Amino acid sequence: MTDPDAPSLPTLAVPQWVGAVAGIASGVLAVAVGMLLAALTDVVSPIDAVGSEVIDRSPRWLKEWAIDTFGSQDKFVLRLGIVVILAIAAALIGAAATRRPWVGTVGFLAFGVIGALAAAHRPGETAGAGIPSVLGAIVGAVVLRVLARPKPIEVPGPSQVPLGWDRRRFFITSGAAAGVGVMAIGLSKAVADDRVQAVRRATNDSLPPLDDPSLLDEVPADATASPETPYITPNDDFYRIDTALSFPRADPADWSMEITGMVDTPLTLTYADLLALPQEERIVTLCCVSNKVGGEYIGNAVWRGVMLRDLLERAGIRPGAEQVFSTSLDGWTCGFPVEAAMDGRDAMIVLGMNGSTLPLEHGFPARLVVPGLYGYVSATKWLQSIELTTWDREGYWVPRGWSRLGPIKTQSRIDVPRSGAIAAGRQKIAGVAWAQQRGIAKVEVRVDGGDWQEARLAADLTDDAWRQWVLDWEATPGEHLLEVRATDKTGDTQTEERAPVAPDGATGHHRVKVFVD
Numbered sequence: 001m002t003d004p005d006a007p008s009l010p011t012l013a014v015p016q017w018v019g020a021v022a023g024i025a026s027g028v029l030a031v032a033v034g035m036l037l038a039a040l041t042d043v044v045s046p047i048d049a050v051g052s053e054v055i056d057r058s059p060r061w062l063k064e065w066a067i068d069t070f071g072s073q074d075k076f077v078l079r080l081g082i083v084v085i086l087a088i089a090a091a092l093i094g095a096a097a098t099r100r101p102w103v104g105t106v107g108f109l110a111f112g113v114i115g116a117l118a119a120a121h122r123p124g125e126t127a128g129a130g131i132p133s134v135l136g137a138i139v140g141a142v143v144l145r146v147l148a149r150p151k152p153i154e155v156p157g158p159s160q161v162p163l164g165w166d167r168r169r170f171f172i173t174s175g176a177a178a179g180v181g182v183m184a185i186g187l188s189k190a191v192a193d194d195r196v197q198a199v200r201r202a203t204n205d206s207l208p209p210l211d212d213p214s215l216l217d218e219v220p221a222d223a224t225a226s227p228e229t230p231y232i233t234p235n236d237d238f239y240r241i242d243t244a245l246s247f248p249r250a251d252p253a254d255w256s257m258e259i260t261g262m263v264d265t266p267l268t269l270t271y272a273d274l275l276a277l278p279q280e281e282r283i284v285t286l287c288c289v290s291n292k293v294g295g296e297y298i299g300n301a302v303w304r305g306v307m308l309r310d311l312l313e314r315a316g317i318r319p320g321a322e323q324v325f326s327t328s329l330d331g332w333t334c335g336f337p338v339e340a341a342m343d344g345r346d347a348m349i350v351l352g353m354n355g356s357t358l359p360l361e362h363g364f365p366a367r368l369v370v371p372g373l374y375g376y377v378s379a380t381k382w383l384q385s386i387e388l389t390t391w392d393r394e395g396y397w398v399p400r401g402w403s404r405l406g407p408i409k410t411q412s413r414i415d416v417p418r419s420g421a422i423a424a425g426r427q428k429i430a431g432v433a434w435a436q437q438r439g440i441a442k443v444e445v446r447v448d449g450g451d452w453q454e455a456r457l458a459a460d461l462t463d464d465a466w467r468q469w470v471l472d473w474e475a476t477p478g479e480h481l482l483e484v485r486a487t488d489k490t491g492d493t494q495t496e497e498r499a500p501v502a503p504d505g506a507t508g509h510h511r512v513k514v515f516v517d
């Protein structure tokens with residue numbers, strides 16, 4: 001119907017909200033294209049790359065606040081935050097693009113470049129990891145150009161003044177763009193999950209049988225005194241703390257780790273090499289420095305693997321080496337004193353957990369476990385290298401305000417009863433106490449600030465694991481304050497003084513308020 005000789009259509013004044021809707025729809029598509037291309041080419045997703053950069057750049061107070069407020073949901077909240085920020089930005093860019101189309105293009109490309117820089121900067125990725133993000137942004141920018149200038153309703157006759165823009169058509173095209181985007185995001189998730197499943201499948205049954213029966217079968221029943229807390233924490237219930245938004249991808253067939261730095265003979269060890277070494281099992285309680293008094297970031301497992309000191313002896317530690325500094329496949333680092341590997345404690349390179357291959361979320365193919373040290377200085381998951389070095393190198397958390405040394409502090413926790421109402425009469429007060437490397441000698445409980453009463457301790461299997469305890473209590477109606485303290489085998493009783501988790505672990509007694517009726 002248009003007259004080929006007519007001058008171009010007068011520009012249509014499109015309301016800005018139309019641009020905002022177009023911006024969001026194009027934004028969804030841009031992110032989706034980025035995620036799908038990343039999944040298909042097996043590089044880090046742009047959203048995860050940005051999220052990881054945010055995590056790495058967060059100050060200590062923010063990390064503590066996030067763990068406090070969101071617990072293990074912290075990563076979900078982070079992703080949600082990124083999506084909300086992107087949606088707002090896309091809406092603003094789209095709105096501005098209705099007046100100045102170049103703003104849309106520049107705005108989308110700017111976000112694409114941010115995603116690309118983040119992806120290329122992630123450990124284990126190359127500059128190519130940025131390509132999906134840029135391509136996504138280009139697609140988004142082109143689609144925005146189209147969507148943000150909806151077609152005018154064509155006017156029959158000579159008048160070139162448009163009657164308005166075609167709303168129906170606009171909503172259909174925007175909806176289609178967003179819909180395709182949502183499907184592509186779903187597909188990218190499926191591709192990424194599939195890859196994780198492939199790694200999980202590769203982990204199945206890859207451990208050769210042990211010479212001796214597994215410790216797991218030898219844990220005496222009387223090691224568990226608490227009716228709530230099993231002595232060995234099942235893998236699925238074991239706390240998980242790490243900075244990883246997606247699992248580092250390691251194929252055990254071509255993964256290897258090295259021992260380098262101040263050693264006479266650097267070693268490279270494949271998964272098969274590690275499996276061929278004498279396998280040992282140890283019960284060790286792993287604890288996070290971010291575990292608050294009474295907190296959940298602690299678990300006890302039977303770890304299986306090889307002794308670190310044997311490998312360090314084989315490599316030959318050079319004089320002057322001060323720190324065992326380890327790096328993970330996802331670029332996380334930590335370090336502990338050389339003595340902690342060589343003083344006789346059972347620092348291990350771990351391949352198995354509670355009778356099965358080390359689960360992906362706990363560090364497959366291999367991780368470190370060092371009895372007596374908090375995880376943040378010692379327990380590197382998805383191990384890539386161990387470097388003997390001086391204190392010049394700083395592990396991930398050190399410049400972020402956490403202490404360089406992280407020996408685990410003596411602590412105890414009441415698991416039963418937890419706060420709330422309980423019935424009057426005979427009740428059990430029970431829980432766990434730990435002082436890895438020193439061992440637990442005594443646990444005492446007091447009610448309403450009265451005399452400390454010694455609890456009965458469960459079987460003592462090792463100084464490196466928690467010990468369960470229980471005390472019978474005649475509960476009388478009313479409100480009561482229960483309190484616990486532990487004494488380690490050196491005779492030190494844990495302090496009542498409250499200290500926050502930062503910089504080197506919380507102190508203070510765990511207290512539980514109960515209502516008896």
Ligand SMILES: Nc1nc2c(c(=O)[nH]1)N[C@H]1C(S)=C(S)[C@@H](COP(=O)(O)O)O[C@H]1N2
Nearest residue numbers: 239240241242243288328332375376379381
């Ligand atoms: N690669 C990597 N390893 C890591 C971490 C991490 O963020 N990345 N966190 C450490 C911390 S702070 C703790 S407490 C333990 C927790 O181990 P888990 O998740 O198996 O319980 O892992 C340690 N190893």
Ligand SMILES: [Mo]
Nearest residue numbers: 288289375376
């Ligand atoms: Mo931790």
